[in-house]
Amino acid sequence: MRRILVTGGAGQVGIELARQGWPADVELLLPMREELDIGSAESVAAFFAAHELAAVINPAAYTAVDKAESESEAAFLANAVGPKLLAEASARAGIPIVHVSTDYVFDGTKDEPYVESDPVAPLGVYGASKLEGEQTIAAGNPRSVILRTAWVLSAHRGNFLKTMLRVGATNPKLRVVADQIGCPTSAHDIAEALRIITLRLIEDERAPTGTYHFVNAGEASWHDLATEIFRLSARSGGAAPQVEAITTAEYPTPAKRPANSRLSTAKITADYGIHPRDWRAGVRDIIDELAGPVAQTGA
Numbered sequence: 001m002r003r004i005l006v007t008g009g010a011g012q013v014g015i016e017l018a019r020q021g022w023p024a025d026v027e028l029l030l031p032m033r034e035e036l037d038i039g040s041a042e043s044v045a046a047f048f049a050a051h052e053l054a055a056v057i058n059p060a061a062y063t064a065v066d067k068a069e070s071e072s073e074a075a076f077l078a079n080a081v082g083p084k085l086l087a088e089a090s091a092r093a094g095i096p097i098v099h100v101s102t103d104y105v106f107d108g109t110k111d112e113p114y115v116e117s118d119p120v121a122p123l124g125v126y127g128a129s130k131l132e133g134e135q136t137i138a139a140g141n142p143r144s145v146i147l148r149t150a151w152v153l154s155a156h157r158g159n160f161l162k163t164m165l166r167v168g169a170t171n172p173k174l175r176v177v178a179d180q181i182g183c184p185t186s187a188h189d190i191a192e193a194l195r196i197i198t199l200r201l202i203e204d205e206r207a208p209t210g211t212y213h214f215v216n217a218g219e220a221s222w223h224d225l226a227t228e229i230f231r232l233s234a235r236s237g238g239a240a241p242q243v244e245a246i247t248t249a250e251y252p253t254p255a256k257r258p259a260n261s262r263l264s265t266a267k268i269t270a271d272y273g274i275h276p277r278d279w280r281a282g283v284r285d286i287i288d289e290l291a292g293p294v295a296q297t298g299a
Helices: 012-018 039-052 072-093 125-140 158-170 187-203 222-234 266-272 281-289 293-298
Strands: 002-006 027-028 055-058 097-102 144-149 173-179 210-213 242-246
Touching: 002 012, 012 187, 027 039, 039 072, 039 293, 055 187, 055 281, 072 097, 072 158, 097 125, 097 187, 125 210, 144 187, 144 293, 158 173, 158 222, 173 210, 173 222, 187 281, 210 266, 222 242, 222 281
Parallel strands: 002 027, 002 055, 055 097, 097 144, 144 210, 173 242
Antiparallel strands: none
């Protein structure tokens, strides 16, 4: 049995990893924090000593972007210290690690989609902590893949899509930022990419390593995304409030967001044969899952 450690199993990507179609000889270990605290060297050492692993997937992260500005210690513990400990432990075990990172390592000033080799320049604590995590992964284990993604959506936990549906149910008009551009991305599709990469790393010692970008195809503003969410929601009788476009300046937040969060996926397609689908298809699947089978049948 090939056992793969998945951290952050209760998060969006962790939940979707558990739902993936893994080979019969693969077992996912999704420990709760009581069993594995990735920020504790003792906890990480004990877990690795107790389990024979084939690989590690690390989607665990502190993702409260605004709170990170005042909780930097917690952000760096989860996003930098944890990855360092996992990278070193996996290297000692002689196994690969796949780590999930973010578009927030960039400052968003580029006019085109970011490629993996573009200069990094995080705007806030969250991005800085994730960048340090990338660096510790790369330094700690030569058989590592860092997968940057952005604008993660799913039917689970908290995310922009679920927030829009919640506030849209009681508000006839919403104001949504239209001057930040990115690639809305399904957590299901991220998990699928992670599965493909991890299995290849396990089975092929010469599999490509390094940093990759994975997002769904196409681009949108937050306003575009909200408009599509409510268009799809309305098919199953959900709310369809008016969505007004506003600027970032009209919606101030503690942490500054990149104006351009678009990521190029050409490298992951070339090296791993992964072809991201359009972001609208991912959003449609999530809306359908939230609506339930009865609503889907009548759509």
